[in-house]
Each structure stands twice: as C-alpha cells, then as structure tokens.
Amino acid sequence: MIPFVDLQAQHRALKKELEAAVVGVLDSASFALGKPVRQFEERFAAYCGCRHAVALNSGTSALHLALLAAGVGPGDEVITVPMTFVATVSAILYTGARPVLVDIDPVTWTMDPTRVENAIGERTKAIIPVHLHGLAADMEPILRLAEPRAITVIEDAAQAHGAVYKGRRAGSLGHIGCFSFYPSKNLGACGEGGAIVTDDSALAETVCRLRDWGQDGKYNHVLKGFNYRMDAIQGAVLEVKLKQLTRWTELRQACARQYDSKLAGLVRQLPWTSQERQHVYHVYAPLFDHRCAAQARLARAGVSTSIHYPRPVHLQPAFADLGYEAGDFSISEEFARLTLSLPMYPELTEAQIGRVCAALSGVAHAQTI
Numbered sequence: 001m002i003p004f005v006d007l008q009a010q011h012r013a014l015k016k017e018l019e020a021a022v023v024g025v026l027d028s029a030s031f032a033l034g035k036p037v038r039q040f041e042e043r044f045a046a047y048c049g050c051r052h053a054v055a056l057n058s059g060t061s062a063l064h065l066a067l068l069a070a071g072v073g074p075g076d077e078v079i080t081v082p083m084t085f086v087a088t089v090s091a092i093l094y095t096g097a098r099p100v101l102v103d104i105d106p107v108t109w110t111m112d113p114t115r116v117e118n119a120i121g122e123r124t125k126a127i128i129p130v131h132l133h134g135l136a137a138d139m140e141p142i143l144r145l146a147e148p149r150a151i152t153v154i155e156d157a158a159q160a161h162g163a164v165y166k167g168r169r170a171g172s173l174g175h176i177g178c179f180s181f182y183p184s185k186n187l188g189a190c191g192e193g194g195a196i197v198t199d200d201s202a203l204a205e206t207v208c209r210l211r212d213w214g215q216d217g218k219y220n221h222v223l224k225g226f227n228y229r230m231d232a233i234q235g236a237v238l239e240v241k242l243k244q245l246t247r248w249t250e251l252r253q254a255c256a257r258q259y260d261s262k263l264a265g266l267v268r269q270l271p272w273t274s275q276e277r278q279h280v281y282h283v284y285a286p287l288f289d290h291r292c293a294a295q296a297r298l299a300r301a302g303v304s305t306s307i308h309y310p311r312p313v314h315l316q317p318a319f320a321d322l323g324y325e326a327g328d329f330s331i332s333e334e335f336a337r338l339t340l341s342l343p344m345y346p347e348l349t350e351a352q353i354g355r356v357c358a359a360l361s362g363v364a365h366a367q368t369i
C-alpha cells in the first residue's frame, strides 16, 4: 500500500526531539503563547523574509484576522478564487464582507490577474490570491492593480510554506501572508496552528491584539477580539519542525521531478512551475482526461489518492447564497472535474513513485474502468 500522506514517517524521524520539546512545555506549566511561541514567531518570520510573524490557532484565524487588520468589514468586497479550500471564502464572510470570485489561470491554476481588474469596484478592500497546491500566484500584476487603489493584498499561503516567487518567499509577497500549520501541511503542528507574517508593524500589532481578546495590557481591551492564541506546545513542536522545512521542501521537489518525467504524455496536464516560481508541492495533482479510470487503477494497485477540490466553492451548497452558478468559472469547474492528487510527502521513495506511475501507464487511452 502507498498512503496519500505519511505523517507517521515524519513523526518517527523526529520522535525524540519532539517529545523533549513537549515535555519542556509540560514542565513549564505555561500553555498559552509564551516563550516557545515567541521563539517560533521570530524564526518563522526570518524564514519567510518578513519582519513580523504572529502565531495563531489556525490558518482560518490567520485569514480572518488579516482581513480585520486590513479594515475589512460589512459592506466591503474581497476578491478571491473559487478553486480553494472553503476557509478562504468563509474568512471573508466572517468579517461581514462580500466575496467576489474570479477564475484561475488555466496553466498555473492560481488567480488569473487579467480577470482581477474587472472585479475591482468602489467597495473592494482586499484581494486574497491563493497559492494553490504550493505554487505562488502571479503576485506582481495583482499588486500593481492593488497599490494605487489602497487595496490590501493578503496571501493565502496555507499550502505554500517556502514557495518562491522572483527570489522571495510566500508570505512576504503581499501586505500580509497567512499560513496554516494543520498537521498535513508542509509545516504541520501536532494539532492545529496558523500564523500571519508581515513587514507592517501596525498590522502585526493589530493581529497580536485581536488574537488575545483585543488587549493591549492585562484586562485593557482596546479592540473587540478573539481567543485565537497558539498553544505553547504547538510553538515548541513547530520550532523543531521548522528546522527540517528546507530539506523537506527539496525532497518534495525531487519527488515532483520524478513524477513529471514519468507522467509526461500519460496525463492531460502536469503541475506548472518555473525557476522564478518554485512550487513546494503541498499537493501534486496533474489533470487526467479520464480521472475516474486513473483513480480506479491506482486503487487496484494499492495507491491512495485524493481530490483537491472536487467542487469549487461557488458550487458548494453552503455558498449558494453568493449567487453564482455552474458555468460562471469554467476553468475552475473543468479543473475540479479532471484533477487527481497523487501521494506526495518528503519520505516518498523513488520506487513508490515508480509504482504509482506504472499503475497509470495506459490510462491516457482508457475510456472505461
């Protein structure tokens, strides 16, 4: 059997170091924020190439507080894509603002900057490009549209720790970057976690207050805030794992290169990357002409797969009230029909990749299962 992700392999390799870090927190009996979280924030900010990081309890909280810090509220509009995890759109709704969706680019599968200008209106307060699967969206043209209009650009980098765009890392490309440390993400906690990163001290300070009930000192509440604090245990765990992230990313990229060379010609479209925009392969998902047949062949060969995402957000029942319908975002809709995510994690071996690709040989011509 080849699992879709293998978190046990990651844990086995770091077991001793993680246990020591967790026991250290238990012995300190200091469980919320505190020194381990502060240290992780410093190192993660440096990793991203930003002046500030604020650690939170999830990636969803990061998006929510980034929007609030940018001043987004009822009556405002925020532009994002329908091909993302629902959290991107939900965070916009939490603020009372209206999500305005634009389709993805058919080659890179990230926000199509040429569609953004038409979506900008009087009420547009923020744009959230999503670095889907670990490839940074094309940020330069988006920032060029946003800056003269004082629109805040918030990166949804929940899948893109360490992704490079023109020499800079995801999170440092827009005004605020949002990360998730959900266990299966490229940098994952032993539980839930998230962070924002930014160079803007005022934004960082606002997020810092909002995560802890809007306090600027004990029981002095200057903002209406939330309990979005990171656990000390997660801070300690993430500091241990952050030291591995560069190596893990290189291993994911090596796996992707092996897939790319073996699958060329077998699939409709491979994930796009370039020297300028270095993919970090949170997900490795080609498009298949016959996805159902491909998934069935892999299942018979003992290979687990997944689909990210089978339905774009605008076609999810919970978001029907956004007023969009089938056909509104044809690139995202076709992508949702054809995408199939293959096993991808740093510990995946060349032999395993060979078995996945062997199971797919002939799939280009399969009409039926």
Ligand SMILES: *Cc1c(COP(=O)(O)O)cnc(C)c1O
Binding pocket: 058, 059, 060, 061, 084, 085, 087, 088, 130, 156, 158, 159, 179, 180, 181, 182, 193, 194
């Ligand atoms: C995982 C994810 C989120 C949400 O992060 P959580 O930590 O699960 O709240 C948001 N956006 C994208 C694109 C994600 O993949």
